[in-house]
Amino acid sequence: MFDGLSTELVGAAIYDLGLSTLNRLTQQNEWVQRFLTQYDLKGPQHDFAARYLEALVELHLQKKPAEVLNFFREPSISRTFYLFYYGEEASRGNEVQVQQELAHWAASLKVGEDLKNTHLDPLQEAQVFWLIFRQKVQESRTVKEVELEQQVRRLQNSLDNVKLQNSIPNPKFLTPLPFQAEIFLGREKDLRKIHDILFNSNDKQLLFINGEGGMGKTSLASKYLTTYQDEYTRVAWIYKEKSIAESLLILAFPINVHFDEKWDIHQRLDVLIMAMAELPKPCLLIIDNANELEDLRQYLPHLQRCSNFHILFTTRISDFPQLASYKIEPLTQDQALQVFKAHYPAFESQEEALFYEIYTAVQGNTLVLELLAKNLHNFNNKLKKDYLLADLRRDLEMGLLQLSKTSAVDVRYQAQGTGLRNEKIKVIIAAMYDLGDLSAAEIQVLSIFAVLPAESIPFERLEALSLGLEGLDATLLTLAQKGWLEYNEAAASFKCSPVVQEVVRLKNQNLLEDCRRVIVGLIEKLNYESGTTGHLLNASYTEAILWARWTTALVAISWSADETIAILYERLGTYHQTTGNLQQALTFFEKSNQLVKELHAANSKNMSFKHGMAVSYEKLGETYSALDDLQQALTFFEMETKLFEELREADWEKVSFKNSLAISYSKLGDTYSALGDLQQALTFFEKYNTLEKELHDAFPEKKDFKHGLAVSYSKLGQTHSDLGNLKQALTFFEKDIELSKELHEANPEKVPYKNSLAVSYSKLGSTHSALGNLNKALTFFEIETKLFEELCESHPEKVSYKNGLAISYLLMGEFMEQKMQTPTKAQELYQTSHALLEDLATRSPDNKEFKKNLDWVKAKLKY
Template identity: 25%
Template sequence: MVGRETELEDLKTLIEQSEKVVVVNGLGGIGKTTLAKRYLAIHNNDYDHIAFIEVSVDEEKGQSNFISAVANDPIIHENLGITLNPKLDETKRTRLIMNGLQQLEGNNLLFIDNATGDLPTSQVTLPTPPRWKVLVTSRVRLDQFALFALDSLSMEDGKILFEKYAGKVDGDALEELLELIDCHTLTIELLAKTYAKSLTMKNVGELVDYLKSNQLHHERLAKEITSEHANNKEITAYSHLLSAFILTDLTDREKWLLKQFTVLPPKPLTVEFLFDLLETKIGEEQEELSDLLQSLHKKGWLQESRRQEFFIHRMIQSILSYQLEINFQDSKNLVEGVTELLSFDQAKDNPIDKFQWVEWGENLLHWFKHSSEPEVFSLMNNLALRYQDLGDYQKAALLLEETLDSDLKNFGENHSTVARTRSNLAVVYSYLGDYQKATELLEKAVESDLQNFGGNHSTVARTRSNLALSYLDQKDYQKAVKLLEKVLTSDLQNFGENHPTVARTRSNLAVVYRKLGDYKKSIELHEKALEFDLKKFGESHPKLATRRSNLALTYQDLGKYQKAADLLEIALASELRSFGENHPNVARCQLNLGAVLINLKEYQEAHKLIERAFKIFIDRFGASHPDTERTKGWLDKVKGLLAGK
């Protein structure tokens, strides 16, 4: 047995000190029986008598029965010298066996393997101290006994166990594999033996790919292997893992709830959060959901943290994906709930707070991306916008292109939903440097919005604002300024002086005024927008970095380089905190600061910043993107200055 030395010592202490039955509790395949048998092997001579009862599971019924296991065990009858009357029912025969055990002198141990919820029974009394200690393994929580919780292996022990069966393998790939299966003991053994037996798998990375794509049943993994967990019979990893988690003792409602945990990331969830996410109504519905959670926890399908949060083990989640029929209607409320979590209100939200839900959206999309339900495309739209915030414009474009196709089929050419998706997709195309495509989509979107809402509607203003920025990208400053002046007038009418939308439009208009050389107007609008956003959102909001960067560029044009540098240094620190080192926003800020430092003759620092920006743009967009080409120009310039040219 690999690892578990600490657990063995703790188990020994609990058995010695507890007057209760000791239950090694954990999910199927985690190593409960192996730990208990190892304890017996080490401490065999500490006991005068050891009795072993295995409670096997009826795979057709999905049930096990302690009384039946004892009553029909010929070995324990023979060893106790008890001749049982076959006419006696199983309960009476089990009582005779337990009474026989109780009469034995000495320090004794009864080991019951794989017990289920029928073990605590008023019909039969287990042997008791001081003559007997009772050790039980069970995936069911038997709360009236002394529980010894057994968790997954540590990462280090997981690596040792895998390499025990498969030999030395690539460490990074193995670590990724172990993370995917959450160091589940049985799965490590089965996959390691399968990998070792395969003549075609070249590396552990291939195992990782099969797991990620839910292909445990793939023919390349169908190698006949043996495991003590399967009584050393020839098995396949897939078939044995399925048999380790039998669903037939679950109600339809319990299966429904497990489906929700199967399609979400395996993270701890509070009961209140689940109520909200599943739109569970107050009263009987919430009471039922609470009961279902407790029942699944007791049966070993869900785990509960000390903070009363429920979560599912990754391997149970993986096995359930094969055993349960996952369909959209079962999880419709869940899709709508996560879509709402991914939504963004410009007037109050911080995009950084939304990034935690991206994984949730991705998980749901994995399951339902082939569904034609409108709720799925709403999810795709919101997920795409969060990809945009994360700077992953390619992913955003792919999702929005699919969404637009669906919207056109469902709503027709001039529907407001189609216009909204066109506008969102156009913004992403602008980031990708395809300004012509962006403009074409936005002109269509503005036309639709004007027909649907009229000239003074906030939706029209928003779409016009995006179109103006597209004109700005194409250096058509006159078109851009005319549109944005209209947008600002509309925004002031719709929202008043102190609103985030007004601040955003002022900031955009200030950028255009700078391009037109009207620096006074540009600075005035930038400072108004910055002042408002600082009061409204605080220093930690990414808006502040954008506002400062744009204002800095105006100061740069005016030759106020130190003032520009000070603003850009604050902005860069903010962008790094918000997005990390490899985001396009960070690269843009590094490039702008580098350009200002060139003017300040700080060439070494400028070179470092511009080189970092260039690497980000190359990695994200390739060599032909406008941002990459612009950065390359600045990089060549600073290299020349450093070389004295």
């Protein structure tokens, strides 16, 4: 084909160029060979290579630089021109596609980069070359090519006639219509607003309908299609599964687009989009379940080329700056009630209050309410009810997927084909969210939200837990954008719906490990000073209210036996013990004890598990003691002591075991004292004192051991006082006050030391009063009262401090009445004490000590 071309005219370099081009196009490229064979264009009749070479020669004659010639010698560039003239129908004559492909190659190939380095624009050079090449082709079209074009045109006309003759009754429906909601209430205004946005805003032809999973996005979009279908020339509904591109390709057949079997998905999508763009406007396309950000980012530019389409996406994605959005809010309580009644005909009017509680528990999720109503319907009718609304409300306290009675229900949600979906609630809810779309970091953060209350959680509070999660802020914002969390920008807080929580807890097999950091963080926040009345070390009592609520939500989940969960139960029990809720404290202490017993039974040699079990017995003993069940308390303290004795025998050098054993002796002493066995109490207090002296002597710098020694002197003093040994008692109380004053003066910020000092002054006051040293006694009582007043003012939530203050007023009143002979002053003090104790007894009705003290002061009141 090139033999007749004068080498004198084009030069040896251009001849080599032409020969190389011809070889690549007609020998090395299989796609050319296959095409030429298919249309009988091989041989002299087909002169694409010659025309292409002539265009290159023309460029050479125009003295274009070598970079321009090299650009058009590139096989990818020549292939683009070839397809324009001789390719399949979708490519042939498509100028837009040629321009796009040339721009692509100019940006991605080295020859394009080389051309740009000469300060020439590849696309402008392509326009020049295209004009030359087009002229060469028109000048030399072969008879064979003309005949082929005529044959193609005749075939196309025949196909158009066939399509016309066999057209469906209503060609506007490019896909089957979606299911319609059984009941559509409360969304009519939403329909009108969406219609106004699409038809009255020139720049909002693509619109997000977003909201939480199960809120009714699909039902609203489906209703929009059926309501306004007459205003569109074509309507289509697709459900996005793997990707938007793959889902869109189902539109190829109804709009008569054909693909080469060798084309990849991107080539097919380009051709499809061009065909869609040719449809008469306005068209409607609804893409359901478009929840993946990267998928949207990749294919949105393609869809934006269809300016003749209104495109609706149903999605959980909350923030996508490139598109306008319309957020669906939950139905109002009354609207939701009407829907609930429609699905559950046996509903009775007196159950409305229960329904509103259920509505709040599931945060108004439309799908969940439908599922719950249909599940109730399967168990109840007008004649007999086997599963009441009250039963459902109680079950929901344990979790959305913990219903005591469930059956399969029919729903349209994610139904395939033309039938309804018949599944149990757990299966349907689990299918609402797929963790596979999330990164490991996103799953970990989401898992933390899944075990905390379904309420707004401030970012600063999460940071306060010192979770140590890198990029926590960015991960939270991404989860909010993807629709997994709700973000309140003004409050900088995030909220996770109960539905998402249930799905995450169900599907994440690594839930415990993903939540380990928040568990440890809460343990630290609720940590308290050992040997005290539960004084918090790392949080104020106001802050502890929040941490305790979070912890309560976390431990409500069914966890496997784990030491950190056991510790968390113990921390929560101690918080309630400190704030006066003994029954709640007992519940959590029992759960902690149950877990550590399981752990110890599985590994009896683990000393940490044995230590945890001993501590759990101590906590149970303290609680039963406060409940005035002294025999039960004694049993637990004896079990505690036995374990600590075994631990100390196993590791004699471990100081913490020795200190714990000392404290267990003090608990036994307290209990025997309360039971009236003062000699036995004295025995254990002496053991307590002996160990504490050894610890203090060995570690004089340890403040806790010094404090323990002071308390042991106080215990000995009180026992000797009860035995009538006032001089001996005074000796021990003076040793106690000496140590307690030193501790408080050296550590004024340590609240437990201040509390111990107040108790020490109380003991001295009572002893000097009994010994007749009235001025000293009054001084000590006044100092005691002042200290307790300060403690109550700084820690009003701590019931032990309020009880201490009430007792100080009461003792001062007795002193004024019996020793100082001032009954009026005494009555004033009794009244003040009575007010405090009445409040304590009301707040903590199970605390027998508060009740005894209240009865004590009531007996003192004269008016």
